Every structure is written in C-alpha cells, then in structure tokens.
Amino acid sequence: MTIAAGVDFGTLSVRVSLLDSERGRLGTASVNYPLHRKREDPDFATQSHEDQMHALVQAMRDVLQQSVVNGTDVVALALDTTGSSVIAVDAQVRPLDEYLLWCDHRAHKEARQITALARAEGLEAIDWCGGVYSHEWGFAKLLYWLRNNPEKRKRFATALEHCDMVAATLIGVTEPALVSRSICAMGHKWLWNPRWGGLPPQEFLSRLDPLFEGIRAKLDGIYRTSDYIAGHLSHHWAREMGLKPGIPIPVGAFDAHWDAIGAGCREGDVVNVVGTSTCIIAMSRETRLVPGVCGVVPGSVHPEFTGIEAGLSATGDIFDAIARRAGTDVRTLSAGLEEYTPGQTGLLRVSWDNGDRTVLVNPDLGGLTLGWNLIHTAKDELFAAIEGTAFHTRIILERLSEYGVPVERVINSGGIPQNNVVLNQVYADVLGKTVLVPDGVPTSLGSGIFALVAAGVFASIEEAQQKMCLPLKAYTPRPEAVERYNELFRLYREVYFAFGRPGSAAAEMGHVLPELRRIAAQARVATSEPKLSLM
DSSP, rough: OOOOEEEEEEESSSEEEEEEETTTEEEEEEEEEOEETTEEEEEEEEEOOOHHHHHHHHHHHHHHHHHHGGGGEEEEEEEEEETTTTEOOOSSBBBOOOOOTTOOOOOHHHHHHHHHHHHHHHHHOHHHHTTTTOSHHHHHHHHHHHHHHHGGGOOOOEEEEEHHHHHHHTOOOOOOGGOOEEEEHHHHHHOOOOTBBSSSOHHHHHHGGGGGHHHHHHHSSSSEESSSSSEEEEEEHHHHHHHOOOOOOOOOHHHHHHHHTTTTTOTTEEEEEEEEEEEEEEESSSSSTTTTTEEEEEEESTTTTEEEEEEEOSSSHHHHHHHHHHTTHHHHHHHGGGGGOOTTTTEEEEOOBBBBOSSSBBBBBBOEEEEEOOOOOHHHHHHHHHHHHHHHHHHHHHHHHHHHHHHHEEEEEEESGGGGGHHHHHHHHHTTTTEEEEEEEEETTHHHHHHHTTSSSSSSSSHHHHHHHHOOOEEOOOHHHHHHHHHHHHHHHHHHHHHSSTTTTOOOEEEEEHHHHHHHHHHOOOTTTTOOOOO
C-alpha cells in the first residue's frame, strides 16, 4: 500500500485527492478561494497566489483527516492548474501581482498585435496554434501586464504559469532560472515547440514591443515534460500541510490534460473535458499540424506522445446563461429533457456565445440560434444548445480525423457529464460513436497518477491508469437518432462555416429554416422514436 496526493487547482477551488496504489482513491477534499472581478470591467479576472496556497494547505489537512491517513505516509505530490494563468514575479520568485487568470480577457489588443506580426513575418509558431493568438494566452497577458504596471517593471524578473509557480513555491525555489517550466503549459500557450528551438526568436518579440526586449532570456529555464521531477517538498510547506519533507513533485500541467489522463485517455481516444467550456484532448504518436486546432505539442498530455488540444469556448456557461435568462437554474430547467427527441425543437443553435476556440479560432463571433417561433421555451433552447455543442464537437473531431489524428474512442469527462445523461446520449447520437463516461469524478485522478509514477510505484502512466482509473459507463448511439442528427449536422456545418469565416463566399441559406421545420415535424409524429434513457 502506497499513498500519493493529487492536486487540482480549478478556477474557484482546489481539490486534493489521496490515492492508494492498491485501493484507488481514499478520499478527496476541496476548498474555495476568491475570484476577483470588477463590475466596471467584465474582462477583469485575477486571483491571489497566497489565497490559493492557504486553500491548498486546508484541503490537504482536510483530506488527511477525512481519510484517516498519516501525512508522513504520503510519498509524492503532483499538481495541475488552470491555464494560461500568468503571474509576474521578482528575482526571488515572489509575486509582483495576482494571477491574470485564464478567463481574464483584457489582453485583446496584445493578442491581435501578436497575431498580425506573426502572420506578416511568417512565424511558424502561429500555424501551430490555429493561426490566431488568443487573449487568454501567456505572451498576450504578460505584454498587457508590462504595459499597465510601469511602477513594477524594474522588479520584474520573469513570468510563470500557474502550475510552475505553485510547484516552485512548494519546492522552495528562489531563483527564476531554477524553475522547472511545464512543456504542457509553455507549448500550448507560449508558442514553444522544439521544431523552432523553443520560444519565438527574440527579434520577433522585440518587434512586438520594446518592453519585450530580453524577454526570451527571462523566460529561459528548465523546460520539462511531466515525467521529470521538478523538485522536492520543502520543510516549510511539508510542515504547513502535514506531510513529509523531501517527497518528489513532478513537473505540473494543465487541468484538462491531466483530467484526460485520469479519465483513461490512450492513443486513439478523444476526451471531451466538458465544464464551463470544453477542452478536447487527444494524443498521437506523430506530430503534425492540424489547421484550426489551437495546440499541437510534443509531450504535453503524455510525455511519449504529441498532445493535441482543441475545444469550445463555452459549454456549461451557455447552459447557465439560458437558465439565468429564464430566471432559474440548469438543474431545474433540465427536468424533462429526457423526453425530447432529436431535432424536435426546430432550433439550430451555434455555440459561439464566447467566440470560437476551434476550428475557426475567432473570438469575435457570437451565439446564433435559427428557427425561433412564438411558442419556443427556454427548455427548448437548452436542448438545442446541448445539440449545438455536440455538433460543434463533431466538427472538431472530423477535423482531427481528416489530418490523421486517430479517433477510436470518445470519452466525456469533466464536471457536466457525470450529472447529465441527456448530454451524453445526445453526444453519442450526434457523433455516431459510443460515448464513455467515468463512473465517478475523475478530477485530480490524473495528478494522482503522475504522483504515483514520480514515486516509482508504477513503471508507466499506462500501468497506473489500469489501477487508478474509474470504470466507464457506455452511451450507445441509436440508429434512428443518428440518421436524424446526420441531417441536422449537414445544416449546422453549412451555417457554421458560412457565418463564422470572415470573407467566406456567398452561400445559399434559404433552405435551412424550411429543413429545420421539416425535421421538427418528423420528430413530432415519430411516436415510436426511442426516448433518452436515464441511466
């Protein structure tokens, strides 16, 4: 019996799980921390590193107590975090400010400048992140911070991703050059790739803004995949958390990527980590560009594979917004959705409420719903939104397949699939594939797996997955539903590309609304249509 701790930092809380090498998860505890917003600036979203560390200490102590585990028996700790969540630090790796969280959207101007210059100069890196650099990513956030904090520039030594900052703190690193940087984080959000020698050339960065002069050197350090040890737990933080000092801490990663590992991801799988947004994670032996896919990075998900990240900019957030506008919540509004049949609403809803992350990579789009009549309800819209996110997911999966990424199994993970059987069945019917869902909460299992491997308990990630991952429930596509959704998907695809691509050619759209009405009428009279099964 060997015990390791897996830590998952989310947007609003940190979760700590204790995993036993023989019995699996022994217990889990989570503690919230504040997300700082400003009513006058909806793009503002920051978080305190100190608040997060206090929450980690409390969550660790809580799970040790609940699980009746002696902290000295924990042999390793691994952590994943949100990203790109960026913090500026001084020469002693002390925070100069709060994290600019992944959902801080103030860096629009900086992102557009990076995109424009990269395209003008033919920077290869921009092609590997979908052709557009996002305001949610590292260089844009750092440039925004430097431009808007002139009084702190003299003390600025480097910027760190959330996962690297927490690991450095726990280890006790006090020199920026000694911080281990996650290839997962830097590859997906900072234009890093071994193909072009790591980060973009300093000449390119200096042309972006003189404030970036010398920034490449400041971001230098030890770039590692998560099969490397970042360091060992310091005496101070061991005492705070009630653990044994000196236990190994591997290089961290992003939460969605390790959620995929915790859900049992292997080559040939696509994991939809469905939460407020959706991160779509896959792995491939080969490294090749996939147009419109926002991250293709060797070693980012699994050290031995190329990690591929795509996704939807909003999923659960869309469902919440529909319920909020109706003066209710998603759980209440969802009652009765299992009685809906494919296409019966006559609505076609495109999930661009927060822009398009993949494959159009266009943050300037907005939600689009076609087919409204005078008796449609918020419940109808919610069901159409579930269908729409499934259609959008199918567009992404077809793009992955088109460029050689194997899509053999589909796993729905994250917070929503464990509580929404309607969504899982709709996804199976729309994708025409069996959808697998972990039977339980996989969050923090991935970090626990990496901790156990770091401690030498398991020889490989695959061996640890076989022992630690939860069993999978299967949602099987229904032939009649698949047939109707194939009709609807053809319409969705036409609308998606016609409305979503700037400068797209003129497209005939006059057939879309009549087709939606026809499909809805068929759904209403098909009394033998199988209903969604509550599993």
